[in-house]
Amino acid sequence: MLTTGVPTREELVRRASELLPLLRGHADWADENRRIHDESIEALADAGIFKMRVPARYGGYECDTRTLLEVAAELGRADGSTAWTASVYWIPTWMTCLFPDEVQDEVFSTPDVRVCGTLSPTAMAAPVDGGVVVNGKWGFVSGAWHSHWQEIVAIQVNPDGEAMPIMALVPMSDLQIVDDWHTSGLRGTGSVTTVAQDVFIPAERVLPLPAVLMGQYASKLNAASPIYRTPLLPVASASSVGTVIGLARAAKEAFFERLPSRKITYTHYESQSEAPVTHLQVAEASLKIDQAEFHAQRLTGLVDGKGVTGEQWTLEERARARADMGAVCRLGKEAADILASASGGSSIYTHVPIQRIARDISAVNLHALMNPNTNTELYGRVLCGQEPGTFYI
Structure with a gap:
């Protein structure tokens, strides 16, 4: 049963963690049927996941992006598609809060609106x-x-x-x-x-x-709230990275779950865990996950911090927000790729989770807004004093 009032970050992360068995149980179904299972949607609603960017006056939680990051990372450990979908709902829900207040009255009249x-x-x-x-x-x-x-x-x-x-x-x-x-x-x-x-x-x-892209919003009642006075693209960036962190963690967990029973075929290693190449692989992947988490934390810290202070964003800060998002995607994918490669031929069976994890994190990296090369180039252009060449900053 959910507690009354606005839950803390720790409470929301705990709720997300408790969903892992159910979401993992439906992950293959979602992959095969190309949509989230209805039971997973209902469970996310019951946990309050869809209220996280809804204004408090409608019963929402007005969560900051650090909370989004940690909750999505937990969901991503279970299923990348579910975490991605939840994250996508958070962004247009936040965008709804930019519209006139009477429009919000209409949209948020639906409980757990998506x-x-x-x-x-x-x-x-x-x-x-x-x-x-x-x-x-x-x-x-x-x-x-x-x-x-x-x-x-x-x-x-x-x-x-x-x-x-x-x-x-x-x-x-x-x-x-x-x-x-x-x-x-x-x-x-x-x-x-x-x-x-x-x-x-x-x-x-x-x-x-x-x-909207210049931060000129129509809502009067949300104007004083820290989470609704931040530029759109930094908000979208910070709202998206948790899924990648969760997928990278899931790849590591999936690898170590299978490690004790695996050998390296056609070698003298009867246990994969004894091989120096394995030591190098898991260390490199783990360090990349650590680096991805740094960029995710820096991104959400910037977005949340400037929302609280109300300070103006510089062009370099906007570009760095997208660069941090791109770095999370690149590093998370590199970590997952290392672990997937180290998982051997048996990992290509569809019942082995790491193959789905690798496919999902690869798909995230291809997203036009999240593509690491696009975001890194944008940051470099701005650092060199060039015009960004896009309104999406």
């Missing part, structure tokens, strides 16, 4: 009386199957021909889902395509994306 979303402007919006009409589609919409709302981005072309990206909220009942999520990694996230056909969105549920 909001999926995207930052890709792959649809068009035409202005009409009272709002806009949107047509188009969005790919990679993680968690769409279990969502109530979707945060969308579209290009609005005004009568004078000027184009501007907008961010809006749409009930899932207004969208079509295309079941096209056939992938090698993060299969359980159900990151399908959603489609809008002549969907009307009232003006109060539309915000200009450039204003």
Whole structure:
């Protein structure tokens, strides 16, 4: 039974840890069926996972990103797809809190509301009386199957021909889902395509994306809260890294679970744990996980600290936030790859968890926002005094 009031970070991490047996039990099902199991969604809701970025006035917890990191890391130990989906819900839920307060009243009237979303402007919006009409589609919409709302981005072309990206909220009942999520990694996230056909969105549920990216938010009641006065991209970065930490830890746990019963075939090592190459592999992987955790902690510390003080973000800090996220992804993948390679031929069987872990963490590294090379280059450009070349910073 859940305690009353707002739970502490330690309490939320404990709840996440208690879900590990159930989530692990459904991990293969999610991988095979390309979506999170309903029972897993219900368990996450019961644990309060979907309330972590909801304002307190709606019964939410208003958690900082350090808490998101630690909770997602626990979930990631069980199943990368489940942790990723929870993390994705946290970001559009936070973005919902940027809209006018009456819009939040509508969205958060649903208990344990789940909001999926995207930052890709792959649809068009035409202005009409009272709002806009949107047509188009969005790919990679993680968690769409279990969502109530979707945060969308579209290009609005005004009568004078000027184009501007907008961010809006749409009930899932207004969208079509295309079941096209056939992938090698993060299969359980159900990151399908959603489609809008002549969907009307009232003006109060539309915000200009450039204003959002510059930190100009429409909510009055959230303006004083530390977690809602931080730029979008650093928030998204800090909200995402926990899954990678959890997957890297899961790879290490999975490797050591099998280690006592393994030998190295076609060698004189009857126990893999006696081989010097194994010592080098586990040490290198462990150190990479430690390094990934450093970057994750630095990132969440920066986001949470500046949210509390209300200090302005420098361009270098924004770029470093994305660079830290990229470093977590790169180091976590390198650690998982080492451990997966050391797991031998028997690890390719689908009942052995490390093969799924390796696929999932590889998929995270391919995500456009999380790609290590993209984020490192961005940081380097800014350090060299160049323009970042993107609004997503």
